[in-house]
Amino acid sequence: MSQPVKNSCNCLTCDFRDLVFSNLENEDVVRICNAKEEIHYQKGQVINNQGEPIRKFKYLKNGLVKLYRKTGVDEEQIITITRPYEFVSNTHVFSDELYKYSLAALEDSTVCCIDIELIKEMVEKNGRFGLKLLTDLSRTSENIISLGLEIRTRNLAGRVALVLLYFSRSIYNSKIFDLPVSRREIADFISMSTANVIRTFSEFKRDGILESNGRTIEILCMEKLEIISKRG
Amino acid sequence: MSQPVKNSCNCLTCDFRDLVFSNLENEDVVRICNAKEEIHYQKGQVINNQGEPIRKFKYLKNGLVKLYRKTGVDEEQIITITRPYEFVSNTHVFSDELYKYSLAALEDSTVCCIDIELIKEMVEKNGRFGLKLLTDLSRTSENIISLGLEIRTRNLAGRVALVLLYFSRSIYNSKIFDLPVSRREIADFISMSTANVIRTFSEFKRDGILESNGRTIEILCMEKLEIISKRG
DNA sequence: CGCGGCTTTGATGTTCATCAAGTAAAGTGG
DNA sequence: CCACTTTACTTGATGAACATCAAAGCCGCG
Numbered sequence A, B: 001m002s003q004p005v006k007n008s009c010n011c012l013t014c015d016f017r018d019l020v021f022s023n024l025e026n027e028d029v030v031r032i033c034n035a036k037e038e039i040h041y042q043k044g045q046v047i048n049n050q051g052e053p054i055r056k057f058k059y060l061k062n063g064l065v066k067l068y069r070k071t072g073v074d075e076e077q078i079i080t081i082t083r084p085y086e087f088v089s090n091t092h093v094f095s096d097e098l099y100k101y102s103l104a105a106l107e108d109s110t111v112c113c114i115d116i117e118l119i120k121e122m123v124e125k126n127g128r129f130g131l132k133l134l135t136d137l138s139r140t141s142e143n144i145i146s147l148g149l150e151i152r153t154r155n156l157a158g159r160v161a162l163v164l165l166y167f168s169r170s171i172y173n174s175k176i177f178d179l180p181v182s183r184r185e186i187a188d189f190i191s192m193s194t195a196n197v198i199r200t201f202s203e204f205k206r207d208g209i210l211e212s213n214g215r216t217i218e219i220l221c222m223e224k225l226e227i228i229s230k231r232g
Numbered sequence C: 001c002g003c004g005g006c007t008t009t010g011a012t013g014t015t016c017a018t019c020a021a022g023t024a025a026a027g028t029g030g
Numbered sequence D: 001c002c003a004c005t006t007t008a009c010t011t012g013a014t015g016a017a018c019a020t021c022a023a024a025g026c027c028g029c030g
Helices: A015-020 A026-035 A116-125 A127-153 A156-171 A183-190 A194-206 A222-231 B015-020 B026-035 B116-125 B127-153 B156-171 B183-190 B194-206 B222-231
Strands: A005-007 A037-041 A046-048 A056-072 A075-082 A102-115 A176-178 A210-213 A216-219 B005-007 B037-041 B046-048 B056-072 B075-082 B102-115 B176-178 B210-213 B216-219
Touching (some): A015 A056, A026 A116, A037 A056, A046 A056, A056 A116, A075 A183, A102 A116, A116 B127, A183 A194, B015 B056, B056 B116, B156 B176, B183 B194
Antiparallel strands (some): A005 A037, A176 A216, B056 B075
């Protein structure tokens, strides 16, 4: 697999300026722009590894990523799967020295990397920017926490229904989509065995709730899926 | 049960000044001091309820609290149990209008309440204060997230061992302590049935790992407990 | 074409929730 | 202070939910 590719763009005119850096003056945005690295990762590439030092503040501009941690040899636990317009999912970048979790691209992705020290300097200098980050971090953390709580309250079928609804609504906004993850990754996401994820898919097919061909999924009956997700 | 009691103290000389408000000027600390309410809750009292509007930034000065959410009639899920010197556990105070979770006192507790708008104003005015909050929020969120992940990777015995070690080390710093929660609350914390929590306690007693009398616990064999917590 | 990883299904046994019944402890009203 | 009620705790029995193991088909890739 090839190396990540570094690109460049103008932060002043970037769509993300309003989303992330809305409270910074032009001169500060220019500083960030000159210091940043915009890196393009291909599907499957690792963006950062748990254990590595945290040097950059990272923002997903484009693509889809999974945040996960290794829980043993050949075993991982997926913490969240997110699209852009979310804060960097590694919510501990401001409190730790090392990454506790890994981040990898599920689809081709573009990540903006800025020295974390520069971001901290900007926060110190500009309180409104700090408040914005505080709000974003607050939201991202809450999303991860509540996702974990929801998973824990459900049985197998309920968990599978939950992720299917998550992909359908939060990620692809469509009843038909290609799963960005393997069955095994779904299992790692919702803490169940791969075999039972597959079994649950088969049952959903049998019951006319969805149609699937490999990773292509079509949800046929949203209502049933919602009921299963809620009662599970 | 009686109403919460409001007290007063001088923030300038408060131990927490260094921990929370280390980056604020004296005049700002005085403003906060005049605007704050210090409220004393008795064991069992609710500090805030899910669904209520978020108006205050709350800081635990003293005591022990549980953060939880209602998941049905007469059912709740405990998200975390914390001592002071942690950021307010409701990590979404900066991103939401309403509390998603409830907070209740497990022991007599003292909570400092400051208008959230005043805190936001301070952040805007003083970036260093904002950076401090960002760091604290980052740490608190990470603790909640990783606790949830740890619970999910363990079987019943492993989960019970985990909470026992948590109380022993993080909360009481002793091998002998009084559990601040019922068996049922432990079950709500680690997503298992009350009966099986009790059963696991009984097995630990039978195996000489701990001694218990009601809520009083003495851990006899830390090593075994650690092994169970890790392999579970 | 063969190899390895992903997927699928069935069979098996373990883990766990649920139910039930009983005991102990703690609060409540007379 | 005692009878009463409720809540917490405990244990066993049962069945459901789930993981694990095994075997086979499929697909992409060298």
